[in-house]
Amino acid sequence: MTPRSHQIQEIHKMLGQLFIFLFLISPSHSCLLSDKKAEETLVPYGEPFFVRCPLEPPKSNNSYNITWFINGSNTEISTNLQARIHQNSNYLKFFPARLEDSGFYLCVYRDTKECRQEVLEVNVFQNDNGLCYKEEALYTYRHFRDKSLVIECPFVTEYVDAATAQFHWFKECQPLNMTTDKYLITNQLLSITDVIPQDNGHYTCVTSFIHNGTNYNISRSIANTIQELPLTANLKPNILYPTDNFIDAELGTSVTVTCAALLSRNLDLIWRYNDSFISDYSDDGRVIDGILQYEAVKDGEKVECRNITFSSVKEEDYGLRFYCYADSISAYSQAFFILKRPGPNLQGLLIAIFVTAAFLIISTIIIIKLFKVDLVLWYRSSCFSHPHQNDGKMYDAYIMYPKNAIGNSAYDMDLFVLKLLPEVLEKQCAYKLFIFGRDDLPGQAIADLVDEAISQSRRLIIVLGQVSNESNLGVDFEQKIAMYDALIRNEIKVILIEMEKITDCTFMPESIKYIRQKQGVVRWKGTFTEASLSPNTRFWKNIRYRMPPAPRHSDKDLDYISTEN
Structure with missing residues (x-):
């Protein structure tokens, strides 16, 4: 570059800085100025060149306007396509670029919502003396050594159609020998085979461009550097x-x-x-x-x-x-x-199923707990039940009760055992009971009779009342035989009935206390009325639940009293 050219460029830079200052203080412009450093564009002297406005909006925005200004002037650059320097859409175009074009240019973007502006520096250069390129304006390509490499003629597709344009390639400003198989030109690409270290160097591509009937050359110079592959080059990325x-x-x-x-x-x-x-x-x-x-x-x-x-x-x-x-x-x-597409959200469905199942299980448990007695009695009366009465036993229950009670207690006990139990369990429910004093025959050996009756019974019903001493529960041998069968041989199940709530268990036999604590009691709360004779009251349902299944015809053939207690 000549000293005069250098002076011209320095003058342009000073004028450009002055232009920016004047533009910022101008009251006619209220657009937001980018705080980025002015982007420098190197433009080859004597060639056409396009400078693109970096404020170009997305493709979806069509309602915008871009305007170019030069060197502090408030006058827009011409839009006349015949002018040497003109703006066309988002580009500022030079046909061709001259040294005096170097300087600062302003790109102003406006749409319906905002206004922005950005300063760009254009630096028109001449090639170094005796060369077809300028060292500071070289594009740089770095390749790792391989069997072949490809060099692209950069930034030319905005000017020419690479598929139809003709490209010429030079190395160190000398034409490449295209008669060999080492070089191949495809569109804007130069392929080099059998790569050797000597393929390093400066490459220049040149193509033609016609504008308004004038033929221009477009050139790009590249510094190509070939490096040796590192040891890990062939390892695939993970x-x-x-x-x-x-x-x-x-x-x-x-x-x-x-x-x-x-x-x-x-x-x-x-x-x-x-x-x-x-x-x-x-x-x-x-x-x-x-x-x-x-x-x-x-x-x-x-x-x-x-x-x-x-x-x-x-x-x-x-x-x-x-x-x-x-x-x-x-x-x-x-x-x-x-x-x-995501599949159906099974999480919510599974949660709903789980909650529903848990609710059903809990509800079923509660229902079974609350209505266990009614469910068992219903099942026994249904066609699914198969009562097992062929066990060889004669009685459904042996009734044991205190026989030495006095006063009202004695009357109530006799009325309950001798009247209510037979009336409900025998007449209405078809059970067969053995009541000592009612079903024994005179002259029989009492011990043998009791032992035989208990062994022939499926249940042992013990009726309890308030007693003053332990002998009042029953004769001693009857109690011993019954407890022996219930606790030792475990051949008979016991049903305890309390005529009234017993608060003092001092005189209660230990065997009775054990059974009472282990399986509980059924407490009589009724009155000796006609309603108390109904087998569908809660008391009689509890007794029937603990009794063995009754013959099924009993529920059909007998006339029940349905009044609840």
């Missing part, structure tokens, strides 16, 4: 997630999936769909590719992460494979996930 799995996603909801891989040298994570970048998957911008993060740690090793976000899941997203590529120099790994 992707921790996804794991080729399905992910539940409700229609219309937002879903974020993280690709996580153990961090290795020069690892790059990329989300793709059908061999394309994920940004090309949807036109409405609802699928967003996140930025690389290095925050997670696993077993002391750093994990590299990159998110993909579906702001609103649509029907067409289901069943597709979205791949995460982990590229590490010459080796890569890939893993995918598939969005699917």
